[in-house]
Amino acid sequence: MIRRFTSLNDWFMTLAGWQRYGVAFVLGFLTAASMAPYYVLPFLVTGFSGLVWLMDNAVRHQRPGKVAFWTGCWFAFGYFCLSLYWMAFSFIVHAEGPGHLIMLSVLGFGGVFGLAAFISVFYGLTLLVAKRFWQAGWARVLVLAIAWSLAEYARGHLFTGLPWNLTGQAFAGLAVLSQPVAWIGTYGLGFIILIASALPAACVPADREAMPSKISPMPLAAAAGMVLVICIAGAIRLAGANVSMADNIRVQIVQPNILQRDKINYDLWVDNFWANLNLSGGVEAQAPEDGQLYVIWPENAAYSYFQRDPSALDVLQDRLPANAVLMAGGTRYDAVGPDLYDYFNSLLILSRSPLPGEETPAIDQMESETPWSVRRAYDKHHLAPFGEYVPLAGLLQATGVGNIVPIGQPFTPGAGPETIDLGLARMSPVICYETIFPGRLYPRGDRPDFLVTITNDAWYGDSNGPRQHFDISRLRAIESGLPMARSANTGISAMIDPYGRIVKKLPLYERGVINSQLPGAIPPTIYHYTSDFVYFILLAITALWVITSYNVGVRSQPSA
Structure with missing residues (x-):
């Protein structure tokens, strides 16, 4: 040799x-x-x-x-x-x-x-x-x-x-x-x-x-x-590595498998919304009466419907049980002037009852007869360049590139990582691009019980990208010692335990749901305390x- x-x-x-x-x-x-x-x-x-x-x-x-x-x-x-x-x-x-x-x-x-x-x-x-x-x-x-x-x-x-x-x-x-x-x-x-x-x-x-x-x-x-x-x-x-499962919490991860060309087609937005809703709920997702059901939709599944159309809230009444909490990727906007808005890539958290510590709903629900409301909204803070904002956008427009690639209204970054109390468990949301950064999943000193990751990898087709993105999610679970519920529009969706092991998974380009108990967190890892x-x-x-x-x-x- x-x-x-x-x-x-x-x-x-x-x-x-x-x-x-x-x-x-x-x-x-x-x-x-x-x-x-x-x-x-x-x-x-x-x-x-x-x-x-x-x-x-x-x-x-x-x-x-x-x-x-x-x-x-x-x-x-x-x-x-x-x-x-x-x-x-x-x-x-x-x-x-x-x-x-x-x-x-x-x-x-x-x-x-x-x-x-x-x-x-x-x-x-x-x-x-x-x-x-x-x-x-x-x-x-x-x-x-x-x-x-x-x-x-x-x-x-x-x-x-x-x-x-x-x-x-x-x-x-x-x-x-x-x-x-x-x-x-x-x-x-x-x-x-x-x-x-x-x-x-x-x-x-x-x-x-x-x-x-x-x-x-x-x-x-x-x-x-x-x-x-x-x-x-x-x-x-x-x-x-013996991981306990929460008896009183069920998690339902939705993968609607909507192709990107259809997802960005405005004429199909209502159909896409219903594609997520029709997969939600059901007998297999039932949680005990004193428990909770966490339903997770992928990135931008709800668009801005929950903010501008009260009927979008009304339809939840028939699909989801009273003890459900819906976590749906969507677009949120704030008025900052006459006909001027800031747009956010958000995870909207909806339920029939107020969440612990809630003072007012996160979004004005207009006129809705249902008790469902957007209780909290996490805004993505680490935006993807050229995807959610365009560096040097003025230069690109001046050189004509803006006529080829739609630039449009960029998103506004959120305040930073958050930990949100859902009642029976505390979770930290991570949206798409944010997953790739080690050690930046939740606020220091405010460790959650689990992580929720939503993404839309349909942009990248049946390529290496979605598969590598999934591997990154597994590393984040191991680093933090926290389970992760991952909802991806076209896959790969999964429930991942705190050791990075796959509890349940849906492969690329398969429509379906994952119904699972919530794995328990393990004690904080060395990396949690020391970072790099x-x-x-x-x-x-x-x-x-x-x-x-x-x-x-x-x-x-x-x-x-």
Whole structure:
């Protein structure tokens, strides 16, 4: 095996020019295939070990900084081309004919590739810095892991953040592998995965001719040991994972499976509203008389009907029992002037009786004879750029892009995360894009009993996007130690327990409902208390070790 490693390493050292960058792109592309729906986890080793050897190649070059920068950029560009391609589908939904379809396809995929190129710069810059501390032995693996992880953290926070397909998300498909996020978070798990994935490259030192005695299978064994430790830790945690179910609470998750073209068709809005309502209630969803039924509709299922049409409230009377609480995605608006409104992407909470602590209903119900009322409204606070607001909208309109992509009235962000008392349980709402941000699900010091996530992934068709979004939800449940009820318009809807395990699920593009008891929360996780602090401690200790070894002369960088 070591002979094969050395032969492959020799080939990497011969790469030059665009051949080098082409290999970097392919390796990045393959690394992204470790995520849903492919889960080809060995590609993590192929990608990051290959990137170590590409950096070994770069530091031999006469202009190592330039080569390291572009190597990082091309690797990351390949990674994000596969990770984010599905975003382009949201443009295509607006197509009204073949010519328009072509124009929007070019614009959509051009925008996605442009975004991928922009994000890739973060990784190019961190590898440019990493080149300065590159060493011949095991330490260069740690240097790469630190560089990639810092770039990951930066793109998750700068410019509103896009922490999509973080390295730690590769393990989300298997509950036993993803349990460490309860202690160190997704960034921390990703850092460990990075080290384990890149370690096999250290079987061959960067300067093999000068250090022939350093060729060893030990880094490969160390990588396998790290993965084994993750498996054992996860298995131990799940071995004692007995989750109780609330006897007095039933949850009904509605998945109407409305295609996006129909969902945005104004003429079909009434039909779409009834599609959700007709799936709600029923014998299987009955809760005890002294209990509650929580019915959850997906994002923007109710539009603004509950605010502007009292008959929308009246029809709930016949469909839902008296002890039901309806949580429906909808649009809410506030008048801020004559014919001037602020619009909010909201989760509307409706019931027949006032909620604990309620003083006045959240929305003026006009004239309705039913006791049903919108008691609370949570407004999405982290809006999706280009989906719910458009950065530089004036510039886009001036350049003509606004004539192609409907910009319209942007949404107004809400105040922030909330915890809402429903009577028998307290919940925190999370709307679509907000799910992708670790540690931002509920207010600090106000932990709920469960999470409610509503989303509309129909924008992205039968692609990687909805499946990866679902995996992200599972990680949020593990991080918080809270069960999550997830309602998605076209799927994937599910009841997820506080260990990230699927209690019940509806797959993509299937109309139906999930009827389930509510899993109980477990005690707060370490991540609940520390957030990303443990991750930064791991990062700092590793960086200190690398810097120390560099300063005492361990580095052995090949000459040009």
